[in-house]
Amino acid sequence: MRVYLDHAATTRVFDEVAQEVMKLFTQFYGNASSTHSHGYEARRFYEEARTKIAKHLNVEPDEIYFTSGGTESDNIAIRGFLRANFPNGGHIITTQIEHPAVLEVAKQLEKEGYEVTYLKPTEEGYVTPDDFRKAIRKNTVLASIMWVNNETGVIQPIDEISKIAREHGIVLHSDAVQAIGKIRIDARLVDMLSASGHKFYAPKGCGFLYVSRSIKIEPIMYGGGHERGLRSGTENVPGAHGMAVALELIEKNYEAWSEKMKRLKEKIIDAIDSIPDHHINGSNTIFSHINVSFKGIHGESLATALDMCGISVSTASACASHHGKGRSHVLEAMGLEDWIVDGAIRISLGYDNSEDEIDYFLEVLQREISRLRSMS
Amino acid sequence: MYSEKFKQLFMYPRYCKDIEYTHTAEVVYPEHGDRVRIFLKIENYIVKDVAFKAVGCPRVIAASEAVCRLVDGKHINDVKLLNEEHVRDEMEFHDKNFTCINAPIEAVKKAITKVE
Numbered sequence: 001m002r003v004y005l006d007h008a009a010t011t012r013v014f015d016e017v018a019q020e021v022m023k024l025f026t027q028f029y030g031n032a033s034s035t036h037s038h039g040y041e042a043r044r045f046y047e048e049a050r051t052k053i054a055k056h057l058n059v060e061p062d063e064i065y066f067t068s069g070g071t072e073s074d075n076i077a078i079r080g081f082l083r084a085n086f087p088n089g090g091h092i093i094t095t096q097i098e099h100p101a102v103l104e105v106a107k108q109l110e111k112e113g114y115e116v117t118y119l120k121p122t123e124e125g126y127v128t129p130d131d132f133r134k135a136i137r138k139n140t141v142l143a144s145i146m147w148v149n150n151e152t153g154v155i156q157p158i159d160e161i162s163k164i165a166r167e168h169g170i171v172l173h174s175d176a177v178q179a180i181g182k183i184r185i186d187a188r189l190v191d192m193l194s195a196s197g198h199k200f201y202a203p204k205g206c207g208f209l210y211v212s213r214s215i216k217i218e219p220i221m222y223g224g225g226h227e228r229g230l231r232s233g234t235e236n237v238p239g240a241h242g243m244a245v246a247l248e249l250i251e252k253n254y255e256a257w258s259e260k261m262k263r264l265k266e267k268i269i270d271a272i273d274s275i276p277d278h279h280i281n282g283s284n285t286i287f288s289h290i291n292v293s294f295k296g297i298h299g300e301s302l303a304t305a306l307d308m309c310g311i312s313v314s315t316a317s318a319c320a321s322h323h324g325k326g327r328s329h330v331l332e333a334m335g336l337e338d339w340i341v342d343g344a345i346r347i348s349l350g351y352d353n354s355e356d357e358i359d360y361f362l363e364v365l366q367r368e369i370s371r372l373r374s375m376s
Numbered sequence: 377m378y379s380e381k382f383k384q385l386f387m388y389p390r391y392c393k394d395i396e397y398t399h400t401a402e403v404v405y406p407e408h409g410d411r412v413r414i415f416l417k418i419e420n421y422i423v424k425d426v427a428f429k430a431v432g433c434p435r436v437i438a439a440s441e442a443v444c445r446l447v448d449g450k451h452i453n454d455v456k457l458l459n460e461e462h463v464r465d466e467m468e469f470h471d472k473n474f475t476c477i478n479a480p481i482e483a484v485k486k487a488i489t490k491v492e
Contacts, residue, residue, distance in 0.1 A: 342409030
């Protein structure tokens with residue numbers, strides 16, 4: 001049996017989405033910027049997608065900009081906002097647990113003269129509104145706080161942080177890549193929000209950025225002036241349509257699917273609780289994520305052993321990899337003990353996981369933990 | 377990513393066992409979370425039996441098993457000549473970005489320094 005439990009990395013495109021996207025590849029393939037009927041047809045799908053996504057987020061269609069994914073959305077939001085409003089520097093608040101798509105931008109901005117505060121999370125994996133408030137300076141111009149952490153699944157207190165940011169006139173961006181399609185969010189809590197299609201059962205290579213009408217923003221790359229000048233490049237109509245269809249399906253089935261996910265997660269947690277010497281990393285997590293460490297076992301070894309039995313989970317710790325990453329910056333920031341950081345695996349459920357798959361996973365998990373522990 | 381041989385070493389190690397040993401040594405790579413202990417039963421400069429215990433990444437575990445297979449039955453002068461390339465060949469793993477496979481090699485060499 002092959003079991004995919006790495007939905008935080010990417011998801012399988014829904015069958016309905018794949019069929020719809022295929023229709024755009026083969027029937028409605030016009031360039032959405034062309035002024036002929038093939039182009040108009042494509043434009044119609046594109047703008048309908050924008051409207052549906054805006055409705056999902058409780059914002060207006062002209063506040064949605066299509067991009068290539070989360071990384072590009074984060075870069076446009078942060079750099080585009082600063083370029084338009086504070087080109088000569090200022091203070092930015094972010095967190096130590098952001099995705100590299102935000103962290104690396106922040107590091108680069110420091111080199112360019114901006115000041116950056118990186119909020120430390122609690123041991124439970126969230127940043128506190130109080131720490132956010134304390135970090136505010138007279139020259140704070142922007143905050144970028146993720147909605148849900150990609151490694152732990154911990155939901156950050158965006159609503160409270162939003163109130164504080166508004167009180168102080170600070171523009172708030174949120175990387176919501178792990179939140180969209182999993183929890184219901186009101187994008188109006190923030191001024192800018194990033195999302196990535198392949199994290200919610202749409203194709204790879206598409207994403208979007210919400211920018212409130214009240215925010216002035218400039219492009220970070222230049223070309224044909226697509227997306228009202230903010231993001232040049234031929235419109236990815238199949239991607240935009242795929243994202244809209246995926247979100248519609250999730251909305252339609254949300255009650256049933258989220259209940260199933262909660263049940264499967266509970267089953268996994270119950271089984272983990274029967275294994276001695278483990279640590280669940282993070283609290284107040286979304287229903288798809290479980291980040292857990294088992295004492296005496298390296299996370300990469302457990303993930304590899306599971307993989308060799310047909311089960312895909314992920315680990316943040318590796319001696320080296322093609323990305324050159326070492327230990328998890330998220331778990332280290334949470335101040336967890338070494339064995340927890342080195343031993344962590346991330347199990348991320350998807351809407352298409354079955355009870356049988358989870359039964360098989362738990363059987364293999366328990367067996368491999370015993371085997372690896374006997375070697376230590 | 378991994379060969380069938382690597383999979384065998386990692387999933388079905390023969391040398392992760394308890395033995396009556398005469399020499400032992402441990403090597404820890406704290407920055408990687410790797411710890412390897414090698415146990416040797418040496419008689420007349422010959423490795424009569426060998427075993428390992430390891431906590432670490434898959435490469436450390438597979439390399440520990442590979443090292444045990446390579447040194448079992450060998451004269452300690454041959455064990456002294458053991459190097460990274462021998463172990464990589466035994467593992468069928470040639471990605472040199474991963475230096476962690478040196479942990480069991482260092483452990484076995486450290487253990488035989490005490491042989492008189």
